[in-house]
Amino acid sequence: MSCRNKEIILIEINEIKLINLAYLRVCRKSVITYSDIKGVIHMIHVVTDSCVDLPAHLLKQYNIRVVPLSIRVNGKEFMEGVNITPREFYREMAASVQLPQTSQPTPAQFANVFKELAGKGKVLCLTISSKLSGSYGSAVLGKEIAGNSNVTVFDTLAASIGQGLQVIKAAQLINSGLSLEHVLEFLHKMREEMKFIILLDTLENIVKGGRLSKFQGSIAKLLNIKVILHNVKGSVEVLEKVRGKNKSLQRVIDLLGERCEDFSSKIIGITHVDNLEDAEHLAQEIKVRYQPQDVLVHEMGATISTYAGKAGLIVAF
Numbered sequence: 001m002s003c004r005n006k007e008i009i010l011i012e013i014n015e016i017k018l019i020n021l022a023y024l025r026v027c028r029k030s031v032i033t034y035s036d037i038k039g040v041i042h043m044i045h046v047v048t049d050s051c052v053d054l055p056a057h058l059l060k061q062y063n064i065r066v067v068p069l070s071i072r073v074n075g076k077e078f079m080e081g082v083n084i085t086p087r088e089f090y091r092e093m094a095a096s097v098q099l100p101q102t103s104q105p106t107p108a109q110f111a112n113v114f115k116e117l118a119g120k121g122k123v124l125c126l127t128i129s130s131k132l133s134g135s136y137g138s139a140v141l142g143k144e145i146a147g148n149s150n151v152t153v154f155d156t157l158a159a160s161i162g163q164g165l166q167v168i169k170a171a172q173l174i175n176s177g178l179s180l181e182h183v184l185e186f187l188h189k190m191r192e193e194m195k196f197i198i199l200l201d202t203l204e205n206i207v208k209g210g211r212l213s214k215f216q217g218s219i220a221k222l223l224n225i226k227v228i229l230h231n232v233k234g235s236v237e238v239l240e241k242v243r244g245k246n247k248s249l250q251r252v253i254d255l256l257g258e259r260c261e262d263f264s265s266k267i268i269g270i271t272h273v274d275n276l277e278d279a280e281h282l283a284q285e286i287k288v289r290y291q292p293q294d295v296l297v298h299e300m301g302a303t304i305s306t307y308a309g310k311a312g313l314i315v316a317f
Contacts, residue, residue, distance in 0.1 A: 043121030110142025
């Protein structure tokens, strides 16, 4: 089989996968084996930051490198996902009088990872929204420090599982054999269509952060007001205020249907702050009502749970 003129070649893999080899820059062999293809597929390395909130088994399965943010709470500093688990952080957060402080990875942290991986192929780094954290800016500076043109930094304009769904999709597309250019084309479309809804069970962390007075927080608690937020061009804005837990959960379910008509090809992600009961309730109701391709439920990491607060929920699709 000739690879003259870099023409498009489709090779069937495992009888169901078609691997597009149009984007292999060098092809000198007359016979291409699966081993050849597999080696090329893994030449694009996926990097993200710890706001991604994906289960460890998926990060391992897709060989995704995570650069951690730092968290300072109760006078102690931690690296998210390195020396503190979500559950350990929930306990620290509950015991803290002040809102925990979060810091994006330094440019040097990103640069070190980029230098290590860029020598083995291309690097695609997907970060939390630049409107919510400085992680994207650090990654861009890290690319400059690394001095390697093989690095591409992508702003997901999302957070938590909304960021996570984009990271997983990128890894899947890379493993299917798509070129980086085509992966980015898909990600731009996915980012544009990405929606996420945040349900705050308590306003305690907003009060701790000084964005709401203690008096206002007390009134909201007394009236059992739950705040629903949504994403707007990478930022998060208040959408509605609902009285009562059950009504707020039902409203979140209704909002999905108002924002998307067909979920059959969508994976819906749900993250929670020590609130598995409500997360699983949402997952079950969503499966019955909308019949998505799948629903992924996971704990919210330290950085995002700092702002979502106790029992907070995020639904992304």
